[in-house]
Ligand SMILES: Cc1ncc(COP(=O)(O)O)c(C=O)c1O
């Protein structure tokens with residue numbers, strides 16, 4: 083399997099690796115995938131005033147394309163509102179990283195991770211929204 | 212100076228030993244004759260070379276040269292052995308027994324036998340990869356005609372109890388085939404002692420060229436096979452086709468060298484393998500797949516828990532190794548061999564096969580150890596599973612959002 087320059091770059095220098103403290107204000111977590119499938123992605127967003135994502139972090143167990151997709155997504159969601167973040171589509175991720183067809187599902191997983199993180203945020207803030 | 216990438220995939224194929232290559236070359240031009248040509252010296256010269264090579268192959272496994280049939284490799288040998296024996300003995304019964312951890316060249320051939328109307332039993336192995344003799348005995352039936360068990364497993368290197376299985380088969384009148392593609396030059400094979408009826412060999416796993424192999428077909432007691440390739444009646448009708456003299460000469464020389472050098476070579480490789488294992492054993496949560504005792508020294512198959520195999524391969528691209536896995540959703544499946552050992556999916560997804568060989572050096576092993584320490588650490592920093600385990604979460608209790 084040969085990888086695109088962008089996948090290699092994100093893989094070698096992943097952006098925003100890590101985790102927020104569980105009790106930090108405005109933090110929501112999306113965890114998708116399963117160890118049995120060979121991929122688990124954890125995306126955390128930190129949402130500030132007006133529903134704007136101020137920061138994001140990820141950890142991924144999976145192939146290089148999955149790592150690159152999640153790394154890219156952390157960059158893309160920052161500065162967006164949660165509604166704007168939901169507009170990020172897997173096809174944009176796949177295009178940006180030039181993923182081959184067998185790796186498209188890695189980008190789908192990244193899109194799912196955004197949705198899961200936003201859903202977690204809405205659940206936690208259901209009362210206040 | 213260390214040359215990168217470092218080849219640690221000797222079970223996929225080996226380089227042709229330079230001594231072997233040298234011996235092959237004259238048979239491409241000066242001595243190009245067809246060994247089947249009976250009317251001139253070009254043919255006689257080629258035939259003599261073919262017969263000398265046949266003797267060398269026979270000698271490595273203590274067989275009679277008349278029991279060796281040339282093929283294009285172990286895949287063809289396995290096809291000829293299984294289809295040939297099943298078809299020839301189909302009047303006696305229709306039941307065939309094999310094992311789930313066999314190479315695809317056996318498993319796919321068995322699927323074809325099922326399409327031809329045979330019934331195949333695929334046996335499980337114990338969690339160390341070895342076949343349980345009682346389980347084997349228990350599935351044999353009066354209509355069982357053929358059993359096929361590999362000598363050395365290509366993924367995990369375990370050595371099946373071939374001598375014991377042979378005794379059982381002989382007592383029950385079952386033809387016993389052994390795929391020995393990964394065994395030559397690694398374990399002693401004595402076909403006078405072993406009650407094996409048919410055995411497959413390949414040259415390119417033992418420092419010979421690709422595209423040549425052999426099938427041992429026992430003469431006493433005589434084993435019959437239905438030919439699968441028809442034509443000029445070469446190889447006493449077992450396998451038609453003009454013999455590739457240069458390839459055969461290469462296989463003969465490779466097997467001769469294996470016979471002479473395997474004792475010392477195995478000891479050297481065992482030392483290197485132990486060095487690799489020791490060097491990796493201070494990494495947390497590494498697991499050796501397959502029995503460590505009943506195993507060739509050339510193989511180390513390890514799971515690095517909570518690190519996914521494909522990303523690990525990417526991280527250690529200075530090492531030419533193979534991984535049993537990549538995420539299932541990308542149509543690449545975790546190794547069926549590791550699954551047959553009952554390995555949890557996480558571990559099956561995290562396995563790397565290191566196979567060492569004739570040209571592996573201590574310096575290369577030390578480089579590999581350093582690289583793995585560094586990269587495993589980095590990938591675990593990236594792994595949400597590792598984080599959860601560090602926090603004390605039992606992963607088997609988590610509800611995963613599988614997709
Ligand atoms: C156990 C086993 N059997 C059969 C084969 C196929 O051998 P060949 O490449 O000679 O067809 C291999 C090699 O991949 C093997 O490891």
Ligand code: FES
Nearest residue numbers: 121145148538541
């Ligand atoms: S996560 Fe499955 S192949 Fe990328």
